[in-house]
Amino acid sequence: MPPLEIADVTQKDLLKRSAQKKLLTFKKNDHLFRENEEAAQVFFIKTGKVKIIKHEGTEQSIILNIAASGEILGIHAVVNNHPYSNSAIALSKTTAYSIPADEFRWIVKNEIGLQLLVMKHLCAKIDLLESRMAKTGRKRTSQRLAETLVSLVKEHGLDSENCIKLSLEPADLAELVGTSKEYLYKKLHEFYTDGLLSIDSGKLKILSLERLEKAAGLPVSGGAAI
């Protein structure tokens, strides 16, 4: 159901309204912004992949999500005029439009369509995190690793060699699962021994997606015991 009588506004409209936007290019491992810095800009990813990572309050960082084309970053910090609550780091060459925080707030302020766009964007991100929260609270680390791999396959696909298209450093994968690198290696080795996957020149090759789904406790086999 579309919202009642509110014109459908897209990100393009939002970008069009900005006179001060800039198209920026980031190399792999460049920061778009850093956690706890003043939120000076919002970013609209045009191309590339960006990891959204949180450090504060824990010894180990966690990747909240991997953002791709079409996502808006830094939005909640700018709306509430808070420092960025996470860092954004390019995983590959990335291009993104930046809009200054003040201009963004000003553009959005008096147009209900744009506000709704921003709201929907925020809603989608919260939904994603809450679902992850539910999974994290319920599952063991090995299940979470399997599940993370399954979702990487589903989101980014496999190449002709059955390797996950998005290549992640082991540290990134550990942060995405929310575990240590040591534990990750141990579990990957177990998956390898069980014939679920192999590691091919730094790339993860999926040997049996079905068994990986099983290991993730996803509803394919009638449920694994916790």
Place this chain on the structure above:
Amino acid sequence: LALKAKIEAPSCQSCVARLNNVFCTLTDDQAHDMSIDKSSSFYKKGQLIFFEGNRPSGLYCINKGKVKVYQIGTQGKEQIVRLAKEGDILGYRALISGETYNASATAIEDSILCYISRRTFFDLLQENSELSSRVMQILSHDLKSAETRITALAQKPVRERLAETILTLKEFYGVEQDGVTINATLTREDIANIVGTATETAIRLLSEFKNERLIDLVGKKIKIVNRDKLVKAANVYD
């Protein structure tokens, strides 16, 4: 069994809960319109308000009481993703995004909830730009706290998470007149489902905290005996 009883609807104009929530920006006329449109119901403790996967046709505003919002896993285990209290609104994200509810909501105390239709809510959003700004602010805040919670859930040991949960409960629901008893009655299972652990583990750790004199347990209520030590156990900086 008639769990859901019709009650006399509280008026939005004089609603104390409204003054601190998203609808505080309404004009008297708008509050009057909302009051006429809405319906109010009594929910008994343990009663379902909405169910994950259903489609919303409006949003709920808590006039009185407390609510848990949770997702259910394939094994039937709940994970509480959010708690709500007087003045909080529920189900607004699904309404805004046009999606189905991503979680279920159940009253954890006897509660009175007002139901505001989709039509009224969107009309108000269009009429009142302060309201839509407030909604954006609330969503931004919710996103930030979801980030913090997922980080804690993935990284912190259960003991730290339990200590942090107790502190958060105190922060969120406040304390009774004695100044130390948390003003909420949650079952051990609920606490486990917030922390993200087995109920047995939550029970064991709660008695550990009791033995170490960080907290005291009186029935289902939790008293914070030594806040400093609890903060230390939670490994949070404040």
